[in-house]
Amino acid sequence: xxxxDIKQKLAKNSESGNEHLFTAREQEVLLQLSQGLSNQExxxxxxxxxxxxxxxxxxxxxxxxxHKRTQLLVFNNxxxxx
Numbered sequence: 001x002x003x004x005d006i007k008q009k010l011a012k013n014s015e016s017g018n019e020h021l022f023t024a025r026e027q028e029v030l031l032q033l034s035q036g037l038s039n040q041e042x043x044x045x046x047x048x049x050x051x052x053x054x055x056x057x058x059x060x061x062x063x064x065x066x067h068k069r070t071q072l073l074v075f076n077n078x079x080x081x082x
Contacts, residue, residue, distance in 0.1 A: 021063055022060065022063065023059075025046075025056060026056050026059055026060050026063075028046060029042055029046070029053060029056040029057060029060065030060055030072065030076050031076075032045060032046065033057070033069060033072060033073060033076070034073055034076045034077070039053045039054055039057065040053075057069070057072075060072055
């Protein structure tokens with residue numbers, strides 16, 4: 001899945017009245033991922049259990065259609081550039 005596909009998915013989501021594809025906590029986890037932290041490190045940083053972080057990462061992947069963490073990182077970098 002390419003960045004333009006995700007951009008279209010975000011736009012479609014916005015049109016359907018769901019402006020915020022990611023929850024605030026998912027956005028925090030994505031930010032931590034982009035800093036190269038592991039799930040264990042993110043859990044410690046955000047005062048969450050590792051299982052909760054795993055769930056947030058899984059939700060991010062489900063919402064974007066990605067299957068790898070690196071895809072989330074590229075996606076996040078593309079979002080911050082635009």
